[in-house]
Amino acid sequence: MKRKAYEKALAPLQVELNALAHWLRHSGQRVVVLMEGRDTAGKGGTINAITQRLNPRQVHVVALPRPDERERSQWYFQRYVQHLPSAGELVLFDRSWYNRAGVEPVMGFCTPQEHHAFLREAPVFERALVDSGIRLVKYWLSVDQEKQEERFAERAADPRKRWKLSPVDLQARRKYREYGEARDLMLEHTHTPYAPWTLVDFNDQRAGRLNLIQHLLDQWPDRRLEAEPVTLEPLPGPPGVEEFRGPVKPIVGAY
Template sequence: MSKLKRKDYEALLAPMQVELANTARWLQQAGKRLVVVFEGRDTAGKGGAIDAIRAHLNPRQCRVVALPKPTDREATQWYFQRYAEHLPAAGEIALFDRSWYNRAGVEKVMGFASDAQVAAFLRATPQFERQLVDDGILLFKYWLCCDQAEQEKRFAERVDNPLKGWKLSPIDLEARTRYRAYTEARETMLEATHTRHAPWTLVDFDDQKRGRLTLLRDLLDRLPDPRLDAPALALPPLRGKPAKERYGVLKPIPAFGR
């Protein structure tokens, strides 16, 4: 199947983004909390999928959570603690660009967590997620699938593109050589954490545009569709002539006392 052209992609995406804006209004009115977890290999397309969702939403309502390496202090906390701090309040959306599942993926494969820590995580995660769901959080977990040949193309593009160089790190380059180890870690994770209350959805992202559309359609279909109208707003006419604002470089402010 040929990859989706941008023009066709944008034509299919636009009505779904309108639908998503409507869903965001419902979340606010109903006081619901939405958490979407994005996981997958390096280059899978997590950032692009998140951007497609948040593009036309109020950033005060829809936040992206992309946490850096834990500090020394955070490393001594309850594992889920630093993620729990970023869970949404009523009416909010939290999009996790990677999540607590780091422990079952990169930390396991790269040796940043011990076997005992990973095993404890896999036992605790269904209980943690059960608490979130029982408290009323709408939780959706997506794994973005990318074949190794396609991943290699994307790594090469990042190397050659100065605007994407920041996406490459020494860990990314090391992970490139451990594709099968990541596959084994993923399968172990899915077996332990694919539950009735918090199931995983695996989406083909070899074609990232098709993948975004598939993911967004699935998310919208699993959320209520109340079809709320946007509030009617009207712009009254201005009184008088429109004002102008000055611009240009300001003169330096003299030092105090001179």
Template sequence: MTETIAADGANMRKLIDADLQDTLDEEIEMELDDHRLQTLQGETNARDADEGMDRQQYFQELLRLQGELVKLQDWVQHQKLKVVVIFEGRDSAGKGGVIKRITQRLNPRICRVAALPAPNERERTQWYFQRYATHLPAGGEIVLFDRSWYNRAGVERVMGFCTEDQVEEFFRTVPEFERMLVRSGIILVKYWFSITDEEQQFRFMMRIHDPLKQWKLSPMDVQSRARWEQYTKAKEDMLHRTHIPEAPWWVVEAVDKKRARLNCISHLLTQIPYGDVTHPSVTLPDRIHDPAYRRDHIPEEMFVPKVY
């Protein structure tokens, strides 16, 4: 009996270790994606060979912060809070990377991402904020906007998709719109991811030469590269005119992707006071065995081929 218990314990330990390793591998896979093209000939020559922060430290801190995000999620759900986090920045600034790390361990029913496409013909005739308002959270939800209503102050303005009168109306309206959201009980946090001219050039070149990332580089992105200075002026105007006490902007220095992710998540955790939520203990019920039950045979052709 003792030997059986010991063997069962050893097997369970192996299963637990394997599960923990799988959790770590998920993050490593994402990191490999970030650095996969560093060996491409010629593309890294123009960039400083700064290795950034220690990878082991990065993983340890990321997993710790993700554990805190789970606690925050429980608190938001328990207290029926409404949270909106806006991620803005130039193309390739790293918004998607930090959003992935925030949502990686969270419940998608509680924390979801809103990444809206260009407005259709009907949406272009609506009140500008209308299509964004439909994605706002109910109690117990977190919504991460991967770009937001600030498209009007950025890409729409620079690319000529709206008039200057429409831009001015946006700047008149958005402070009151956001104050209204805050008065309604929404916790609103706004991040701008900042990268240098040289860093964007490097990241765009990576996307051009990477078949797994080429989908990220749209014709609009290429145009944005050519209009760097126009985007800079638009960004500066936007930050100046929409940085309000009720919903201030927070700038994330994002040239170093690892530090940017950790700094952003760490800061986000400070913006929403949260505590531990006590959960009832879970006890698995005893397995009910029916002596008359027999499993049906599943034909071999129904199984996925064992290629690996």
């Protein structure tokens, strides 16, 4: 999808996302959105497209690092619970507790027993979230291996994107089939009526973002509230000028 067409389609969706955020604040609903998928699928870019025009005090992004020694001794879901939303808030997880259904078993970071326990316990945990009033929306961003390799190569060649390539990513790119098998097992055990998965084709990232955002908006068809008008009164005098009289001098730009 061409950039101009994408940006033209994204702008009205971002207006609708603002309407959704306004409605969530008014209704007090709590929303959790999980973004899962293979490396390079497009999770971060999609989250950025969603949050770009929203209030960061109301909409939060959670991208947790690997657990430390203390967290590894806790109940597996414990470190995620503290990031759950309060009334009127939307929380987006850039990877979530489903690390234990994908990267951890594939890369050997958990035992088979821990993996199987997670598949058994995750639906119970999610049932408790939903029963508490949280709306849980789960997305899997799907990408073919050929397209994934193109994106790996782009990251390796671009110094601005090289930070996205971790040692784990470089090892994981050889395990495309294993990740697919782990994903299928995850879907089999955790796709439930109260917390279903939605699969989105992200071979074209721009089209995938638009489709995902539209699907997210469609979860609340009656999201619109009448916006309160904002009127700016005329200034009482001439406009002020930014002046500095102290010892600190402003930068003189080169552009």
